[in-house]
Amino acid sequence: MTCKQCSGTGWIIKNGENGKSAVRCKCQFETLKKEFFKNSGIPRRYRKCKFSNFKPETISQLKALKICKDFFKLYPFVDKGIVLFGDPGIGKTHLVSALLINTILYKGLKGKFVDFRNLLIDIKTTFDTKESSQSLIHEVMDVPLLILDDVGAERTTDWAKDILTTIVNYRYTRNLPTVITTNLQFNSPLENGFSSRFDERTESRIYEMCKIFRMEGDDYRKKAG
Numbered sequence: 273m274t275c276k277q278c279s280g281t282g283w284i285i286k287n288g289e290n291g292k293s294a295v296r297c298k299c300q301f302e303t304l305k306k307e308f309f310k311n312s313g314i315p316r317r318y319r320k321c322k323f324s325n326f327k328p329e330t331i332s333q334l335k336a337l338k339i340c341k342d343f344f345k346l347y348p349f350v351d352k353g354i355v356l357f358g359d360p361g362i363g364k365t366h367l368v369s370a371l372l373i374n375t376i377l378y379k380g381l382k383g384k385f386v387d388f389r390n391l392l393i394d395i396k397t398t399f400d401t402k403e404s405s406q407s408l409i410h411e412v413m414d415v416p417l418l419i420l421d422d423v424g425a426e427r428t429t430d431w432a433k434d435i436l437t438t439i440v441n442y443r444y445t446r447n448l449p450t451v452i453t454t455n456l457q458f459n460s461p462l463e464n465g466f467s468s469r470f471d472e473r474t475e476s477r478i479y480e481m482c483k484i485f486r487m488e489g490d491d492y493r494k495k496a497g
């Protein structure tokens with residue numbers, strides 16, 4: 273159905289104090305929202321995630337919910353991203369999906385959900401045509417709001433480390449907000465520590481860019497199942 277306000281052009285002429293000016297029609301907002309949502313990369317099973325259907329059971333889950341809500345409220349005027357780390361099944365991906373969905377649907381702003389392991393697979397499969405793997409990495413690095421989900425779930429080869437370092441450095445120097453979830457521990461010297469699996473420089477860079485938060489709780493999947 274063509275918009276009656278703008279006859280489908282996306283623009284309307286407004287008469288203001290200083291004469292006529294062209295402004296975007298409201299229907300554009302709807303079109304953009306739909307397009308951003310479609311291209312957001314949010315996995316099907318997380319598309320219905322909201323802040324309101326997240327039921328915190330621990331204090332840290334409640335705090336994580338608040339951190340994500342506050343980020344959404346302030347965005348795009350945020351100075352730091354977020355890292356949620358902790359055991360599987362405690363709602364990390366749910367919360368960051370809700371954050372992205374809200375940002376797209378209520379603010380009409382663009383963002384991307386990227387499962388880190390899938391990204392590595394995608395880069396590998398496009399590797400034979402160097403150009404497309406470059407443009408894939410670039411698209412991910414450059415998106416206004418990036419959700420990097422489940423970093424460290426893959427086997428961390430040097431190549432995978434390089435990809436993460438490249439993305440992190442790129443976004444760091446450009447002040448682009450990044451939201452990360454991981455099962456790895458931050459600030460831990462142990463084998464499942466982020467710095468052991470990646471490296472200390474990347475970890476400390478992420479510390480500068482993000483609010484680091486440890487989430488605790490029971491595995492929701494096991495309870496539900």
Ligand SMILES: Nc1ncnc2c1ncn2[C@@H]1O[C@H](COP(=O)(O)OP(=O)(O)O)[C@@H](O)[C@H]1O
Pocket residue numbers: 321325326327328329333359360361362363364365366367453492493
């Ligand atoms: N507190 C919660 N309230 C409602 N649903 C939850 C909660 N925690 C987890 N879930 C649901 O349980 C499943 C697993 O959570 P997920 O976010 O994937 O965990 P994680 O990313 O921490 O491994 C998802 O379907 C998610 O929607």
Ligand SMILES: [Mg+2]
Pocket residue numbers: 364365366421422453
């Ligand atoms: Mg997850």
Ligand SMILES: [Zn+2]
Pocket residue numbers: 275276277278279280281282283297298299300
């Ligand atoms: Zn219109």
